[in-house]
Amino acid sequence: MLKKSLTVFFEEFLYKESLFVDKSVLLASYIPETVYYRDIEVNKIAAILAPLLKREKPSNLFIYGSTGSGKTLVVKHIIDNMEEVSKNKKIPLKIVYINCKLKKVADTEYRLIAQLASFFGKSIPPTGLPTDEVYKIFYNAVEQERGIVLLVLDEIDQLIKRTGDNVLYNLTRINEELKNSQIALVGVSNNITFMENIDVRVKSSLSEEDVLFPPYNAFEIQNILKERAKKAFKENVIEQGVIEKCAAYVAREHGDARKAIELLRVAGEIAERSKSKTVLTEHIDEAEEKLEREKIFDIVRTQPKQFQVVLFSILSTKNKNLSIYTGEVYELYKRLCFKIGLRPLTQRRVSHIIGEFELIGIINTKTISKGRYGRTREITLSVPSSVLPLTKKILEEELVLT
DNA sequence: AGGTATTCACATGAAACTATTCTCTGAGTTAGG
DNA sequence: TAACTCAGAGAATAGTTTCATGTGAATACCTGT
Numbered sequence: 001m002l003k004k005s006l007t008v009f010f011e012e013f014l015y016k017e018s019l020f021v022d023k024s025v026l027l028a029s030y031i032p033e034t035v036y037y038r039d040i041e042v043n044k045i046a047a048i049l050a051p052l053l054k055r056e057k058p059s060n061l062f063i064y065g066s067t068g069s070g071k072t073l074v075v076k077h078i079i080d081n082m083e084e085v086s087k088n089k090k091i092p093l094k095i096v097y098i099n100c101k102l103k104k105v106a107d108t109e110y111r112l113i114a115q116l117a118s119f120f121g122k123s124i125p126p127t128g129l130p131t132d133e134v135y136k137i138f139y140n141a142v143e144q145e146r147g148i149v150l151l152v153l154d155e156i157d158q159l160i161k162r163t164g165d166n167v168l169y170n171l172t173r174i175n176e177e178l179k180n181s182q183i184a185l186v187g188v189s190n191n192i193t194f195m196e197n198i199d200v201r202v203k204s205s206l207s208e209e210d211v212l213f214p215p216y217n218a219f220e221i222q223n224i225l226k227e228r229a230k231k232a233f234k235e236n237v238i239e240q241g242v243i244e245k246c247a248a249y250v251a252r253e254h255g256d257a258r259k260a261i262e263l264l265r266v267a268g269e270i271a272e273r274s275k276s277k278t279v280l281t282e283h284i285d286e287a288e289e290k291l292e293r294e295k296i297f298d299i300v301r302t303q304p305k306q307f308q309v310v311l312f313s314i315l316s317t318k319n320k321n322l323s324i325y326t327g328e329v330y331e332l333y334k335r336l337c338f339k340i341g342l343r344p345l346t347q348r349r350v351s352h353i354i355g356e357f358e359l360i361g362i363i364n365t366k367t368i369s370k371g372r373y374g375r376t377r378e379i380t381l382s383v384p385s386s387v388l389p390l391t392k393k394i395l396e397e398e399l400v401l402t
Numbered sequence: 403a404g405g406t407a408t409t410c411a412c413a414t415g416a417a418a419c420t421a422t423t424c425t426c427t428g429a430g431t432t433a434g435g
Numbered sequence: 436t437a438a439c440t441c442a443g444a445g446a447a448t449a450g451t452t453t454c455a456t457g458t459g460a461a462t463a464c465c466t467g468t
Binding site: 125126127128129325326327347348351352355367369370371372373374375376377 | 408409410411412413414422423424425426
């Protein structure tokens with residue numbers, strides 16, 4: 001029975017007309033051949049990095065702008081081009097691109113340097129070595145390169161925030177000791193303010209040049225979407241107003257093009273699954289809700305148990321009155337821990353965990369003073385209330401199971 | 403009434419501790435010559 | 436004597452605890468009118 005219906009399903013799936021021609025165009029990893037609305041930035045960055053091709057050290061470069069404003073895209077685009085030119089003209093060129101946010105890969109000083117070294121064919125154990133040693137290995141590898149090495153560090157703000165500016169200091173200083181080679185740095189950051197609390201020497205050294213990426217406006221996003229949609233979808237699959245709606249929705253926030261594209265993709269998937277022949281504006285709404293929902297569920301499920309208990313406490317406190325305070329959450333949390341046989345963490349820790357939840361974006365907090373009655377955080381949920389029951393249920397399951 | 407001091411209930415920060423995972427080193431052991 | 440084993444020292448890292456200090460405004464407490 002079941003087997004048969006599954007076969008039917010798969011067969012249907014196979015022969016069903018897909019709305020997509022090439023879905024990969026709508027994935028975050030896709031790098032388009034032409035980058036729109038970033039001409040100024042592309043030219044500027046290209047001009048700064050061009051000396052690489054003549055084996056001269058370019059200025060260090062610092063790129064910043066909000067998420068989805070095309071920074072990574074532009075940088076990768078330029079790198080690709082340079083590598084192609086260098087291949088054609090047989091110019092030796094060493095460019096290393098690293099995203100510092102990747103957990104367990106490059107999110108600490110040690111790991112970043114280890115990762116860098118691995119690009120030069122040196123394998124470094126994940127732990128056990130002194131950091132100095134790793135630096136030495138990296139240093140030697142670069143020295144052997146006998147040329148200019150370009151290091152592109154994407155999302156360095158994450159790295160700096162976690163580990164301080166030591167890495168950058170060391171990386172900028174390493175040039176003074178290198179005899180045969182030189183390192184040029186490109187830092188990419190979402191956060192503009194993170195530069196403030198950085199060693200002045202590092203700051204001036206890193207941003208010999210800088211480029212700001214303004215967010216896309218609604219019009220630009222529309223055209224970007226249209227361009228991508230043309231490649232990704234079949235013809236006449238997208239109804240009037242869909243792209244406009246998608247763009248408008250995203251522009252309202254920060255002009256995050258990546259999000260707009262994702263939204264369009266998910267809308268397409270939903271349309272396909274619901275056997276619709278075209279993508280409608282309703283699908284955008286649905287996609288938006290789905291994305292939001294999945295983001296939350298994903299976070300909730302993958303969180304460590306202690307975090308889950310804290311979150312559950314927050315959600316459960318919610319029902320009683322409008323505002324939630326740390327104290328109440330902690331009391332409930334302690335009781336919950338007792339109930340499921342978990343050693344409760346200190347209040348300090350729980351306070352921190354609440355802070356992390358805010359960082360992730362599923363709650364908002366405001367530290368308020370209630371005068372004589374102390375000072376605390378006022379917590380509000382930034383989760384649509386429609387997903388609350390299910391979220392709670394997931395948490396219950398996760399917690400009771402073990 | 404108006405002004406100052408207290409006080410609450412946490413927030414926030416820094417440092418230290420714990421446990422885990424991993425490398426490296428050198429001593430001791432074993433097996434083969 | 437070379438190869439192997441294994442314990443111990445030292446590192447990185449994540450998660451936590453401990454200790455210390457900060458803080459905004461509702462109240463308590465004065466003070467002079």
